[in-house]
Amino acid sequence: MDEPPGPSSAPGTGGAAGDGPPSGTERRHRAGRIVMSTVSAVLITLTCVLVPVSLLTVWVHDIVLDTGRYVATVAPLATDPAIQDAAVHRITQAVDVKVDGSAVTSDLAAWLQSHGLPPRAAAAVKSLGPELDDAVNQVVTKAATEVVHSDTFATVWTQANRAAHTAVVQVLTGHGRGAVEISDGTVTLDLGTVVDRLKQELVAAGLSPAEKIPDVDKRLVLFQSDELARIRGAAHALDVVGNWMPVLTVVLGALGILLARRRRRALVSTALGAAGGCLVVAVALVIARHYYLDHLPPAVQSRAAAAVVFDTLLHFPRIALRTAIVLGVLVALGVYLSGAGRLPRAVRGRADRAADSVARWGYAHGVRTGRVGTWTDAHRRRLALAALLVLALVFALWNHPTVPTVLLLVLVLLAVLVVLALLAASGRVGAGNRSDG
Template sequence: MNSAPRDPPHPGEAGNTHHVMPAEERAEYERLRRHAAVRHRRARRAGSSVLLLLALLLAPLAVVAAWVHDTVSDTGRYVATVAPLASAPPVQDVLINRLTDRVVDNVDVQAVTDSLVRTLQDAGAPPSVLDGAASLEGPLRNAVRTVVDRTVTRVITSEAFQQVWEGANRRSHAAVVNMLAGDREGAVGAVNGTIQLDVGEVVDQVRERLVDAGFEKAAAIPDTDRTITLFETEQLGKAQDAMRLLDVLGTWLPVLTVVVAALAVWTAPAHRVMLMITATGVGVMMVGLLVALAVVRRVYLDSVPPAVLPGDAAATVYDTFVRFLRDSTLTLLVVSVITALVAYLYGPGRLARGVRTAADRGTTATGRALENAGARTGAVGRRLAGHRQWITGVVMGAAALTLVLWNHPTVGAVALVVGIALAVLLVLAILAAAAGAAGQAADQAEQRTVP
């Protein structure tokens, strides 16, 4: 049956006319649209992959740069870094032994025994007495060392010394900057490929205590050789250049890394999958950084001769200086694992669906129990149930913002924030389930009747 031809449209009816594509033209149009969509997805996938690679490469460098920047620029952070060295037994033993050696070396025990022998000889003492006086050098030297060691130990292990140590480091915090710049000022400095600690104030205190205890000879302790070598490396110049660069980038490199990672997730066609991949990649990079710290520790211990610093003291020095870096790396590793886990649980996987179903059943059962007990949440609970996704996003965003604003968060801080966020989500889900089935049905009917 042939249809009657249409009349030409009036000018006012032009907007109501539709162009009907032939089948071949529509097929070609759909093919081109699919091809453009595929090209667009490929471009987005390639761009997000490049951004992801850049973020993963920047992640460990950003952590190290932030640690260097905080340690150098924040006096409180620097003092907190070096303060444990004053109470570390291996470091205390090194200070006690070296200060005792210097004091004993400046007490001329041989001169004392020679003077005693001459006095006895002038007094006409028999040869046996003179021989006995000459043999007093060894016991007298041991006695002097015992007294000096006891006095030095009392000074080094006292709380007053720890306060002096912290005060000296606080006042000379600029010395760390000078060390990185290659200057020789303050308590810590770089000299000929070594990083040295100036213990001049400790020497002065020990000398004063010994003089007060009756060792006038201690006043002759020289002011030279008042340093202890902490690090020794032939690459100190290059390390100083790298540290200065990291210090400059310490503020902005972490921000840049976060922005690049966020762009990688945003440009990817599948945001959740890319978030999971990014978090997993950052976690792997943090594991690699922990392994690198362990390798550098081994290299450092092998490069320090025992005559310069005993092995246990060198290990204590290294572990003390990098402990905040290690803590930050562990914290970021935990955050990455939690982020990847949350991204997975929001996906269509069987395990993720099972966890969500079990959580829904638990909160629903608890909410129904509250409802049966007369504790209905009414309209508030129905609003919570109707905006569950938005509320979940707000709670998770608040938790992430809390960690961002937290000053140097630790693994414990991350666990606390995540625990609070989960507790809040559980409470809100229970309140939503306690709204009452009748009220929810009424709300649904009202929504259907609204034009």
């Protein structure tokens, strides 16, 4: 009797498992897998870092340079209470109507006393000097408030921000001059037109000293930072990269996932890592906001106005970061639930059983899908993938999507999946009843 072949006689195995060193081909394959896994990990990590950076490049290159979108964003600030209060305070300071109440009341008391007014009454008239100063200040403040709340201030504000992209580019690059000026890290808004209007209002109201208001500094400081030069450098770098950064990020992420041994897990890791990177940047922006407002230089007259301007300038990046965080979590959740784990299988099985129950109930009540249901059952995965790709394309073409946009598309996808599940279940129920018959 021939003896069975020994372990070493197995062709192409290089010996039984654990016997002898691996062959050259196996070593090359193992080394190749290690290299691919390493490259995949590097690319996925780089993608997670570049996702928030890409959002900033889109903001700098696209949103910041879009006049219409920026004007639409900052135009409501003309009616913001913090901006209006700061403008009223600065305009009142600039107008600074000088009325010496004490001198006026003293002259009036002397004149009245010369015409027989008792000394006690004359002293009472003299004491009205401070009240007269307060009354004049109240008149000026009231007039300034009316001007700021009128269409004049809104027009000046809109005109100053009409070239909003220019204003923000000035903040980020330091180039250019206009209604919004950049100098030594300070961003100011010229209120000269509003002050001139207020002078006319005061003179028309009978406050003649307003005619002597000098031509003084009438600028309202909106933003000040000694780090503006560094911000300019970073903004210039982001502007140069432009819209290529998001494309590069997507390509690197796709390559990292394709090179991974477990692509589903790699996709989940990439989505969660990108969401985590965006979360870190979002938290950094919150910290930067608090730090800036807690260290405002004396040149900034209103902390509330500075906060409003800061929030407005960073409105789009914050929304984009939140959107990326939500999208990353939802993508990771969706990929996980589509996997082969125990929990995903249980969830899908329960959903299919629920769809089968609905289909059987419908079949019993005369609801039949016929060949449509059978065809859907046969092509369900392809149809679901097609729906996912279409919604992904819609998201990619959406002009600056937000969190509600992501949630809307997810709801649409879920609705499509529910319809496909019901049609497929109806097809299975109909086919089963036909075979039984």
